Structure formats: structure tokens, C-alpha cells
Amino acid sequence: KAGVTQTPRYLIKTRGQQVTLSCSPISGHRSVSWYQQTPGQGLQFLFEYFSETQRNKGNFPGRFSGRQFSNSRSEMNVSTLELGDSALYLCASSPASPGLTNYGYTFGSGTRLTVV
Amino acid sequence: AQSVTQLGSHVSVSEGALVLLRCNYSSSVPPYLFWYVQYPNQGLQLLLKYTSAATLVKGINGFEAEFKKSETSFHLTKPSAHMSDAAEYFCAVSGRGRTSYDKVIFGPGTSLSVIP
Numbered sequence: 181k182a183g184v185t186q187t188p189r190y191l192i193k194t195r196g197q198q199v200t201l202s203c204s205p206i207s208g209h210r211s212v213s214w215y216q217q218t219p220g221q222g223l224q225f226l227f228e229y230f231s232e233t234q235r236n237k238g239n240f241p242g243r244f245s246g247r248q249f250s251n252s253r254s255e256m257n258v259s260t261l262e263l264g265d266s267a268l269y270l271c272a273s274s275p276a277s278p279g280l281t282n283y284g285y286t287f288g289s290g291t292r293l294t295v296v
Numbered sequence: 297a298q299s300v301t302q303l304g305s306h307v308s309v310s311e312g313a314l315v316l317l318r319c320n321y322s323s324s325v326p327p328y329l330f331w332y333v334q335y336p337n338q339g340l341q342l343l344l345k346y347t348s349a350a351t352l353v354k355g356i357n358g359f360e361a362e363f364k365k366s367e368t369s370f371h372l373t374k375p376s377a378h379m380s381d382a383a384e385y386f387c388a389v390s391g392r393g394r395t396s397y398d399k400v401i402f403g404p405g406t407s408l409s410v411i412p
Contacts, residue, residue: 270339287341
């Protein structure tokens, strides 16, 4: 059974550019969550999608957005990149719908974004 | 709102010694609790979870954790450390789906070093 696939693994962008990250969840998993991981802030929740709908959102500016497709694949987009957006972006999938949080997550290996 | 604290951002143990990583949570209702491990340049992997069955939970790689409601704790232990246990460990908490907006909150992490 394939795991959670995130592409690309590494990305270097310039300030002001935009970036799109992709996540393919485990087959059959309909819930996808995104986290930003930095040394200073740890794991910060970005958003959660289920059945193509955003069900939950963290405290990030509107430059951070996402979407989910009918096949449960998800993308997140960051516009007008800032140096502080440099981080490891992790995608996690779950078989459960939002509110049923007892299953735990399966994480991808992440996308390492560096903004220069 | 839930929150998680992990005492000790860095813990060092000798190979073969007991591993004890501390986690305390704050929640208005009995939560679900999780421990995840992260190896360098990888995503997080679920070690174990507490979802209100037995209070002593056994996970992968010989780890276990005990839920203590009176102490609001969920400490992670392993009787004998192995070199391969060196990694970052995250405790996480989530609500029990009483609302559809529960999300998983991660602690700041504890870096475990194993000394040969």
C-alpha cells in the first residue's frame, strides 16, 4: 500500500514568488491535513480538507491556501513568498472524517521549501 | 482548547538505559493522545495512541505510554534504548469529535540522543 506522497521534496524560491505543493494521500483516505514545521515554531496546523471542502483552518495569513480534488489529492499554495515561509511542509492523511480524530495521521516525507 | 507541553527539548540516554519522554496535556474533555517519531529528513510516524481503551498503551519499536488523568500526563517510555531510537518525538492531542472542528495539536518535540 503506497504511503503519502508529497512532491516536490525540495524547492527553492525567491521572495515574492508563489509556490504550489502537492500531496497524494493513502488510497481510500479522504482527509488531508497540512502542517508547517520550523525549528522555532514547531508543527503549526495550516488546514484540513475532507471531500474537497476545507473543514478547518489554522492561524495563517490568506497567502496560504489549499484545495482538494475529487480523488482526495490536495495542493497548497503560498503566494508572495516571504523569507519566513522557509519550512518543511508536511501533509498528513487520515481515513476518518473531521471530528473523528482517533485514527491518527499518516504523514508524507514533506516538502522542504527554502525562500531566498 | 487543547494544548500539549513536553518537558525537556533534548534528552540524552545511554544505550540500554530507560527512555522517558514527558508529555502533559491540557484539555477540557478527555482527549485522544498520540506519540509520533520523526527521523531526519522524514515525516512523522505514529508510535502509539490513546483513545480511551486501556490506559497503558503499547506501540511500535518497544515503546509504551500510560495515560494518567489525575496528572494530565501521557509519558512515553522504553525499557532499553537502542541507537536507532535517536530521533525527534512529538506528543499530540486532539478532541473527541464533539465538534467537527477538532484538530490535532502537536507539542514542541523532544530530541532524543542515544549515547553508545
